[in-house]
Amino acid sequence: MSGIKETNEPDVFVVADNVLSPLGKTTAENFSKLKQNISGVRQRNDGGISSKPFYASLFNGDESFISDTNQDYTKFEQLLIASIEEASKDSTIPLQDKKTVLIISSTKGNISLLETNTNNAELHKRIALSTSAKLISECFGFSTQPIVVSNACISGVLAIITGMRLLRSGQYENAVIAGADVISKFILSGFESFQALSGQICKPFDKQRDGLNLGEGAATIILSTNKKYDQNINVRGGAVSNDANHISGPSRTGEELAYAIKKALEDAKVAAGAIDFISAHGTATVYNDEMEANAFSLSGLQSVPLNSLKGYYGHTLGAAGLIESVISIQSIKENLVLPTLGFENMGVTQPLNICTGLLPGKFNNCLKTASGFGGCNAALVFGK
Numbered sequence: 001m002s003g004i005k006e007t008n009e010p011d012v013f014v015v016a017d018n019v020l021s022p023l024g025k026t027t028a029e030n031f032s033k034l035k036q037n038i039s040g041v042r043q044r045n046d047g048g049i050s051s052k053p054f055y056a057s058l059f060n061g062d063e064s065f066i067s068d069t070n071q072d073y074t075k076f077e078q079l080l081i082a083s084i085e086e087a088s089k090d091s092t093i094p095l096q097d098k099k100t101v102l103i104i105s106s107t108k109g110n111i112s113l114l115e116t117n118t119n120n121a122e123l124h125k126r127i128a129l130s131t132s133a134k135l136i137s138e139c140f141g142f143s144t145q146p147i148v149v150s151n152a153c154i155s156g157v158l159a160i161i162t163g164m165r166l167l168r169s170g171q172y173e174n175a176v177i178a179g180a181d182v183i184s185k186f187i188l189s190g191f192e193s194f195q196a197l198s199g200q201i202c203k204p205f206d207k208q209r210d211g212l213n214l215g216e217g218a219a220t221i222i223l224s225t226n227k228k229y230d231q232n233i234n235v236r237g238g239a240v241s242n243d244a245n246h247i248s249g250p251s252r253t254g255e256e257l258a259y260a261i262k263k264a265l266e267d268a269k270v271a272a273g274a275i276d277f278i279s280a281h282g283t284a285t286v287y288n289d290e291m292e293a294n295a296f297s298l299s300g301l302q303s304v305p306l307n308s309l310k311g312y313y314g315h316t317l318g319a320a321g322l323i324e325s326v327i328s329i330q331s332i333k334e335n336l337v338l339p340t341l342g343f344e345n346m347g348v349t350q351p352l353n354i355c356t357g358l359l360p361g362k363f364n365n366c367l368k369t370a371s372g373f374g375g376c377n378a379a380l381v382f383g384k
Contacts, residue, residue: 011227011234012223013223013230014233015091016090016091019323019326020082021040021216022057022217026086031327034338035338039057039312040312041057041215041311055314056314057215065082068139071135076109079180080218083218084176091222095140096143098143099172100142101147101166101174102137102142102146103177104132105159105178107153107318108182108186108187109129110126110129110131112184112186112187153318153372154378155318156318158376160321161380164223164235173225174226176220178322179319180319183216195211197211198284201341202284202310204282204308204310205284205289205293205352205354207345211284211285212283212285212315213314214317233333233383237267238378239264241377244375246375251375254292254296256375257379259377264380265367268381270365275301276305277331278301279308280369281370281371282308283310288371295377304367306355307354309327309338312341329382339358365383366383
């Protein structure tokens with residue numbers, strides 16, 4: 001279980017990536033802000049989203065993301081295009097090649113159009129994630145049919161797993177995986193109805209945690225099985241599970257996320273002891289953080305350095321798994337694990353090694369986890 005593959009499946013390499021958020025337009029800009037402990041979350045007063053102040057990480061209302069104004073792209077689609085463009089600058093992967101697949105991740109897509117457009121057949125077509133995926137595909141000239149992954153808050157991690165599996169199977173040689181979500185009144189009110197929002201910057205795993213913050217953002221990761229990238233970070237393995245506990249409440253035991261972690265480690269041919277740090281889902285809700293702590297304990301990972309990035313980005317929904325994966329990859333590259341903003345005192349029943357400051361070291365393997373509504377769980381392993 002050293003990390004050496006024992007199958008004939010090709011390795012999957014990370015060729016390029018991007019994070020587009022209120023903190024910056026490139027991965028480098030974002031990582032620089034994170035190292036300075038700068039958060040995009042702050043109190044907002046936006047009557048178009050909420051009648052009362054709320055904490056979130058949002059782009060400026062008049063911010064422009066792309067220069068192409070010939071096509072009527074929504075803000076959601078502009079974020080995807082801008083992120084893919086930026087990631088592609090650092091890549092020679094031919095997007096138009098039949099060996100390259102486009103995968104789009106989102107939980108809400110253009111759902112905000114329900115608030116502004118007339119409810120008719122035209123709206124139903126425009127609001128469909130498949131419509132957005134087709135527009136993005138046409139924008140870049142992809143010759144293959146785009147794939148949409150929308151599975152609650154594991155969407156971003158699941159999209160990477162989907163890309164990894166497609167590349168391993170030999171169906172494609174390259175995958176461009178992009179995810180985004182935009183916060184609207186519809187989305188905010190939904191989380192308010194669960195009483196899941198915090199009235200401050202969220203506190204993952206902390207004793208005083210009282211809910212999450214929402215956030216906007218996009219991210220892209222480009223993968224390839226081409227051996228010329230064999231010095232790059234690998235997507236070593238991944239797995240998913242479902243606890244079937246409740247439509248909005250996670251498992252009380254964490255056994256099902258632990259199962260996904262176990263299967264991801266087996267897929268990666270990596271032992272639990274070889275995981276150097278964990279990028280947790282860490283939403284700062286009472287039940288999610290407790291469930292994750294249980295899962296890490298069951299997996300024998302309770303002493304591994306762990307962080308949650310939700311205090312910096314808020315919960316970016318369908319982009320979260322991608323943003324946090326890209327930042328984790330950057331952490332491996334720079335041998336630097338970021339702290340968990342907002343954490344002060346342990347608030348879960350199982351012991352965890354929460355990072356509270358910048359942690360330098362030699363980091364080879366990272367575990368990324370995610371969980372979401374409907375009981376879905378996912379785990380990914382990245383490594384040198």
